[in-house]
Amino acid sequence: MNSPDIRAVSSISASEFKQQKQSPDSQLRVIDVRTHAEIESESLAGCAHFPLQDLNSAALQSYLQQHSHDSSQPVYLLCASGQRAARAAEQVQGDLDNQLVIVEGGLNALKQLGIEVTKGSGTMISLERQVRIAAGSLVVLGIVLGTAINPGFYGLSAFVGAGLVFAGVTDSCGMGMILARMPWNN
Structure with a gap:
């Protein structure tokens, strides 16, 4: 063959x-x-x-x-x-x-x-900016919750940071693929 x-x-x-x-x-x-x-x-x-x-x-x-x-x-x-x-x-x-x-x-x-x-008529934020906004928001949320409620919430910030490192190394962004499927992007 x-x-x-x-x-x-x-x-x-x-x-x-x-x-x-x-x-x-x-x-x-x-x-x-x-x-x-x-x-x-x-x-x-x-x-x-x-x-x-x-x-x-x-x-x-x-x-x-x-x-x-x-x-x-x-x-x-x-x-x-x-x-x-x-x-x-x-x-x-x-x-x-x-x-x-x-x-x-x-x-x-x-x-x-x-x-x-x-x-066009759309005022869409680019997917790359959406990823930066979502990742930054999750990091801040993890720090605020970790400080105010329980230090275990710092893990959220660590998880997002590890995801960003993984995305940089593999050139594959899971968060970007998830955001691309959100209703506002369709």
């Missing part, structure tokens, strides 16, 4: 992507893996939306086939900063015939370069 040809995942700088996107004959296929709420807040024109938490190789492959996308052309993966795009590439690599290209720095880097984004 022959194993499928697994194409390498590559990356492209935000400035190179901007040049390609703005060229007159641009036919880039861009998949945005941010949450629904983030898309409603702002988006890059011409992107298809497949939230990371719902990303399905079969649905993505079907979308590419329906839109007559040439399998020899790369598929660009976009998120807010590049982290979720890298995770998306890991999820679907080997299931698609296309080369996957991660846009480094994501939409944040593109906006810094002056690329035009469509502002």
Whole structure:
């Protein structure tokens, strides 16, 4: 049995992507893996939306086939900063015939370069900011409860701190994945 040809995942700088996107004959296929709420807040024109938490190789492959996308052309993966795009590439690599290209720095880097984004009606806080707010709040809560009620509550702060270390080492954030599934992000 022959194993499928697994194409390498590559990356492209935000400035190179901007040049390609703005060229007159641009036919880039861009998949945005941010949450629904983030898309409603702002988006890059011409992107298809497949939230990371719902990303399905079969649905993505079907979308590419329906839109007559040439399998020899790369598929660009976009998120807010590049982290979720890298995770998306890991999820679907080997299931698609296309080369996957991660846009480094994501939409944040593109906006810094002056690329035009469509502002929506949503006022969503980015998922990364939600994680920082939730983690910081839990640490403060653990300290307050540990001081005021029982020192055992300091364990909450330690647990969150350990989770942040784990997220940094593994580049996988459980809190982010939980928050992405919350009703306000759908």
